[in-house]
Amino acid sequence: MEGEAAYGFIVNVDAQGSGLLSDTEKPEMRRRLYDVTGTAFEQAGIRPPRLYQEDRGDGILSVLAPDVPPARIVGEWVEQLHQNLRESNRDLRKPLRLRVGLHIGRVTPDAYGRSGRAVDLACRLCDCGTTKAILAAAADAPLVVAVSDRVHEDFVLPGGRWVDPEHYRRHDVDLKEGRTTAWFRVPGRPAPPEPPESAEAAAPEPAEATAPAGAEDTKAGTPPRPPAATDTMGRFVQNIHQHGDGEVIAAERIETLNIDRRGGGR
Template identity: 25%
Template sequence: MNDDPQYRAMLTYDIEDYSQRNNTDQYALQSAMIRLLDLAAGAAGLGLLDWKRQQQGDGEFVVLPPAIHPARLLGPFTDALRQAIDAHNASPQPRLRLRLAIHAGPIHVDGPAGSPGRHAVESGRLVNADALRAALRAVKDANLGVIISDTFYTDYVGQGYGGPPADQFRRIKAKVKQQEYVAYVHLPGHNVHAVPELGEFDADGGEKAVHGEQPPQGRQVSVDGDWYGGNSYNVSGGGNNFAGRDIITKPGQKPSP
């Protein structure tokens, strides 16, 4: 056994509302989950033979081989996975909705009972974050919710290695089992910044602009043509002050006091 830690990309995924399904549906969802993940991995060129997989009933923890660049878990892979799930849900089968956590860091790949290490634990914690669950509850049409760690965002999304642009991720706090992490939520095909239910989870006390910066006084955050601001910080300008609520206006439209 090699007990030296190795830097690896990893993902954890879990079926949303799995426990609410009957036995037959759970069996069908497990089968669909494995098939669609394998399909998406193949479409993204991630391979499958060297995956170290730890099945968990309604989900799976996967350690990727060292040859796979961590950034490849975003972009083509998440796009292919969302398309595969959408196609599955268009057929008369039990609806599958998936939560996916993506992380990277040094772990003990071949432990006595899995892959120990705090980064493996973090991946498992993030997939169960209340913020990710809240996003899927709020956006009923979303079939895939993605959460990435703060370090993964900084090292890969923020460095322009491809995949969704930085402004498609929302910085949140994830508190699970007495541990708190900063992470980023992404809803492929949906505007995560337009989900007011995530306000209580925002890592900086309110929505921030791209790259986690505080919006300057008197301005709001523009995302896809919509303007957001004032949900838990003060925005002042033009003689008006806004605080304690969401303000959503269109470009060129002044927010009402």
């Protein structure tokens, strides 16, 4: 019934690097995306009306009925998807590589689709920087799976057919809703590669170049920096090129003071 929330298992799938494809390449990518994911659902025995799907352009949002065992998705569906991708990508110059986000929670249907915080979290896990960085680091892998802490605790840790808890690794990720814990797996590997530490952090601002000592600042109205003292065998020598009268201020004790008054004041 429209507007009545119900629990469901949420599967969000996105294609990695789809933004780099041309308009002529994207239809083929989408055809293969639906083929490998749809075949995996068939192989796992999950079909409409127990399977609801929304097109997301370069991805697919799927919501499963409450009577679908979540362990079947975490185990059999993920494994079938991995094998389907391997077969589909064979000998291709541009292989299809997918990110999958898995979560469970309340989902509200309406005339436009499905919504809810659980849907948001599955999509965020699929699209977060850590998920992208892990798949980028696993250069030969076609798939990365990111599961919520709840899915990991309830359906991964107990194990089961094609469910290997030891193949998952935990990372704390920063999402729009805040920091949360997620678990990652790259099928075909005993453990996912470590993402760069900066996967969820913004790149630091580039440092300003330091002008040579004594050089004039390029900003208008800024006086030139005083020439630096040099350390010679423990004795500090201050070199001054004077262009007027004034004081000499140094942070260290000066053994030798050389003053060039050419053109300066008397």
